[in-house]
Amino acid sequence: MTPTxxxxxxxxxxxxKFMRLSDWLLPLTAWLAAAAIAVGLVWGFxxxxxxxxxxxxxxxxxxHVPSALMAINAWAMMLVASLVWLIRRHHVSALAAxxxxxxxxxxxxxxxxxGAIWGQPMWGTWWAWDPRLTSFLILFLFYLGYIxxxxxxxxxxxxxxxxxxxxxVGSVFAxxxxxxxxxxxxxxxxxxxLSVAPGTRMDWAYKAPLYVSMTGFGLxxxxxxxxxxxxxxxxxxxxxxxxxxxxxx
Amino acid sequence: xxxxxxxxxxxxxxxxxxFGLGLAFFLVLAVLVPLGVGPEGGTLAAIAPGILWIGALLxxxxxxxxxxxxxxxxxxxxxxATAPIPLEGVVAVKALAHxxxxxxxxxxxxxxxxxxxxxxxxxxxELVVSLLIGTPALSVIGAFGAALTVGLKRGGLLMSLLVxxxxxxxxVFGAEAVSxxxxxxxxxxPLLLLAGITAGSTALLPFAAALALRINLR
Numbered sequence: 001m002t003p004t005x006x007x008x009x010x011x012x013x014x015x016x017k018f019m020r021l022s023d024w025l026l027p028l029t030a031w032l033a034a035a036a037i038a039v040g041l042v043w044g045f046x047x048x049x050x051x052x053x054x055x056x057x058x059x060x061x062x063x064h065v066p067s068a069l070m071a072i073n074a075w076a077m078m079l080v081a082s083l084v085w086l087i088r089r090h091h092v093s094a095l096a097a098x099x100x101x102x103x104x105x106x107x108x109x110x111x112x113x114x115g116a117i118w119g120q121p122m123w124g125t126w127w128a129w130d131p132r133l134t135s136f137l138i139l140f141l142f143y144l145g146y147i148x149x150x151x152x153x154x155x156x157x158x159x160x161x162x163x164x165x166x167x168x169v170g171s172v173f174a175x176x177x178x179x180x181x182x183x184x185x186x187x188x189x190x191x192x193x194l195s196v197a198p199g200t201r202m203d204w205a206y207k208a209p210l211y212v213s214m215t216g217f218g219l220x221x222x223x224x225x226x227x228x229x230x231x232x233x234x235x236x237x238x239x240x241x242x243x244x245x246x247x248x249x
Numbered sequence: 250x251x252x253x254x255x256x257x258x259x260x261x262x263x264x265x266x267x268f269g270l271g272l273a274f275f276l277v278l279a280v281l282v283p284l285g286v287g288p289e290g291g292t293l294a295a296i297a298p299g300i301l302w303i304g305a306l307l308x309x310x311x312x313x314x315x316x317x318x319x320x321x322x323x324x325x326x327x328x329x330a331t332a333p334i335p336l337e338g339v340v341a342v343k344a345l346a347h348x349x350x351x352x353x354x355x356x357x358x359x360x361x362x363x364x365x366x367x368x369x370x371x372x373x374x375e376l377v378v379s380l381l382i383g384t385p386a387l388s389v390i391g392a393f394g395a396a397l398t399v400g401l402k403r404g405g406l407l408m409s410l411l412v413x414x415x416x417x418x419x420x421v422f423g424a425e426a427v428s429x430x431x432x433x434x435x436x437x438x439p440l441l442l443l444a445g446i447t448a449g450s451t452a453l454l455p456f457a458a459a460l461a462l463r464i465n466l467r
């Protein structure tokens with residue numbers, strides 16, 4: 001009797017298994033994301049009190065913080081997926097990193113725009129060269145470079161390798177830029193809104209819908225990456241089929 | 250390796266266009282900026298540190314595609330990759346050659362252009378020192394960007410998109426050192442951070458660049 005193999009995450013590096021898994025996981029995460037974002041935003045926008053100083057502008061936090069969170073985490077996910085690709089050569093991983101790029105770039109843009117909309121009434125300016133704002137803009141540039149390199153190279157494996165190397169080097173320089181920006185200019189932006197440290201400054205009336213909205217954005221990111229990865233896998237299969245036809249014909 | 254360095258330097262000198270081009274660009278920029286922002290000494294003095302550093306950055310960027318592209322086209326890069334010296338060493342030597350032909354002339358020319366931009370007196374030492382410390386990082390980071398895009402037909406524009414964000418920390422610390430020098434503040438901290446970036450990228454980026462070159466030559 002052969003021992004049954006222990007179930008492992010690496011099984012889903014097999015495209016067929018990944019497709020089978022994402023077949024039901026994608027609609028599930030998509031609907032959960034829609035539900036969580038709808039609940040979080042409706043709760044946040046209509047059922048929370050106005051802040052005593054910021055008035056109703058405070059409510060943009062339910063878009064701003066989750067998108068900023070996902071903008072950074074999307075890059076972290078790309079870094080992990082790139083390392084997995086370079087070390088274990090699983091194609092699904094490289095394609096997932098590719099799918100995460102545009103999503104992360106959009107999240108960065110949403111965070112920048114909602115921040116500008118909030119900053120106009122609160123700080124009296126759409127944009128300030130504050131370290132946090134600056135490093136987000138630089139992060140956006142890194143996303144642009146990453147996406148551009150993917151689309152510039154024709155051979156898919158070369159593109160996956162080179163973008164993975166860029167992602168690793170870029171991560172180091174993105175962190176360096178973050179601290180360079182702090183060194184360069186003291187900022188306007190308040191500190192972290194949420195913190196695991198004791199003495200948190202935010203009331204649960206805001207925190208609860210914010211957590212729901214953050215969960216929704218996380219699920220939205222997952223669903224978009226799954227959808228993008230599935231598209232890439234299908235595109236690869238189609239290319240392989242066309243090539244096979246051509247060889248036989 | 251020394252032979253390779255000598256070869257690269259000779260090629261840069263004799264091929265024309267490569268050696269003086271970055272320098273000429275630097276000069277043109279230093280002439281254009283006062284024409285654009287007006288000749289008031291105070292304004293120019295305030296922006297001179299930043300303009301000089303950005304000029305150095307762009308002048309470096311202009312000549313980056315020459316690091317690997319010509320050797321890639323005529324096939325000598327394949328020979329270098331199979332040569333007994335490691336490819337990491339080849340990258341380091343080529344970055345050094347790039348620095349000697351682009352970075353070092355910029356360092357020497359910067360004080361003259363500082364006069365054109367009305368850079369305040371005490372900042373000249375910091376300008377030269379910060380460029381001397383910082384421009385090697387520009388060459389090494391640029392060599393990495395050039396290695397990533399060497400296989401592309403028109404990689405120049407893409408390379409600037411990839412390389413310029415990587416130049417951010419170098420620019421911040423370099424320009425900060427000069428402007429602190431101009432205000433008579435202590436400059437040790439930004440200079441040390443700048444040196445750290447140069448040391449770190451010189452130590453690590455040749456490996457990343459060599460990896461990218463191997464992928465491109467596959």
